[in-house]
Amino acid sequence: MIPAPYLLYLGSTADPLSIKTSRGVALFRAEDCVGEFRHDASPQTLGLPRMTMAQGAAAGARTLILGIAGAGGALTEELIADAADALENGLNVASGLHNRLRDQPRLAELARERGLNLFDVRDPPAGLAVGTGLPRAGNRLLTVGTDCSVGKMVTTLALEREMRARGIAATFRATGQTGILIAGAGVAVDAVVADFISGAIEQLAPARKDDGWDLIEGQGSLFHPSFAGVSLGLLHGAQPTALVLCHEPGRPHLRGLPHRAVSDLAECLHANLEAARLTSPDVVAAGICLNTQGLERAEARRLCDATAARFNLPCTDPLAFGTAPIIDHLCPAH
């Protein structure tokens, strides 16, 4: 496993969506984070002490989490230079980018020289099989979204926390780099060879015989032209009993695509339920989660209530208001 504690990388980007991996680790593995590394150009912070690589190492960090991501997950020159800096200061480096750390000769050589490790968490597992769509036992919930980076992972983790607090057996199933770094296991479904998308998820969330739940982190959106194939294969492989739709109100356009509006909530929920029925005929919608970070609290509350009334489903912001309404609805006996 990836040695903790961590120094979290923010780089020099001003885009809050680009640092979602570092932010996710800071939120859900707070006890393992000693500081953040950022360039002067970065206006962003996770509220952790700002440290150079040397300071991070001195503070006890064992791994730099290269927790940033643009669309496509490219490894830029700046990222390579900063990863080299980390290695030179005795830190391992973990990344979820498509371009692998180990394929960079400079980083591979530095790691070898210093006896350090490079962790490419997007590496798919060996021996994947194509999906079958065969019915399998167990309760599975999948988060789906109107876009990338709207809060599917946070929602899934929050649902796991709430279920466990009520004594319900629940397992978060990570499908992206951040989730894998938080959970310590999972499959980066967008890095799998396309033929194996649904098969990878069938393997990640196999038949389950207890009354517990597999809570599967969704990816992308059926309405995102870059990634809809991943979203659909994930949906079919998940064979979900229940869907939770995630959305960020007020987002001006799809992530990475300024020419394209975010799809309507109702249309998106309908399309996901329709597509899910291919492998899970009795799938239901269990709720809607809004990421209201851009809104005042009272406004966020009003929006959740209005959305709940419109869809006749529980609606909440998992961070602001918790996920109790969804679990009340889904597991009324607990």
Next chain:
Amino acid sequence: MIPAPYLLYLGSTADPLSIKTSRGVALFRAEDCVGEFRHDASPQTLGLPRMTMAQGAAAGARTLILGIAGAGGALTEELIADAADALENGLNVASGLHNRLRDQPRLAELARERGLNLFDVRDPPAGLAVGTGLPRAGNRLLTVGTDCSVGKMVTTLALEREMRARGIAATFRATGQTGILIAGAGVAVDAVVADFISGAIEQLAPARKDDGWDLIEGQGSLFHPSFAGVSLGLLHGAQPTALVLCHEPGRPHLRGLPHRAVSDLAECLHANLEAARLTSPDVVAAGICLNTQGLERAEARRLCDATAARFNLPCTDPLAFGTAPIIDHLCPAH
């Protein structure tokens, strides 16, 4: 490029769908095929002279086309042994299986020793980018299907042939192993990393400024739980002006999935048009192609006519009756 002429491999399978790559090369590159290799267990033939590897080499073959595929594209022990036999007899080996020839130490070593080449045509191109869904110029037709292996490639090639015969500029864009072996270029979209499905197709069929057509080979089906993610990403990346729906009447169940019925033609056409509108709002259905190989000719004719009447679209079997009705409909000026 892969040196012709070819010896086509049929192996020992009795499943006609498993040898579709060898059959496609025999059909569309007939001038380059000297013979077929099959084990005694195989009841199948492509109508070519049966040859051992040594006989194929003596007849002038330069490459064994390992043109068989089960779901998932695994390289079995028998296939490895037969590929080694080919190399020992001086033949190059080309394969479109997921498991790469070059990753088999025995084959890699034999090829090196003998100065021969292993061609893994499923290798995706380097430097793929994620799709953007941005509108791009040009006429593009995509074949979609109710299942895998229903005739999408054959239909696409037949449409190219008919367009060219009428003086319309037309380019077949291969997205699968067989198509790539026939066309000499293309992208095996099911072998691309999942994040890049639509981007790979945007790159394969870029903006086109003449009045000609890119004819894009479809893969899988939106209703096949193993591969629908590939089909959806391909559909979005293709940004098709027109769709042609392919179907094999009487198929008892989805390819590889005995528990699952083939979807209804109308439902399948509707779902493909709906999904295609995300990147191509004005997409139209241009026709339906039936693979009637299991039917009497008169029965096939009746079925095509009935289907045409039901959908108010041209319907034909491209091999039995040609694709003229579809081109008449799509390009009335030619």
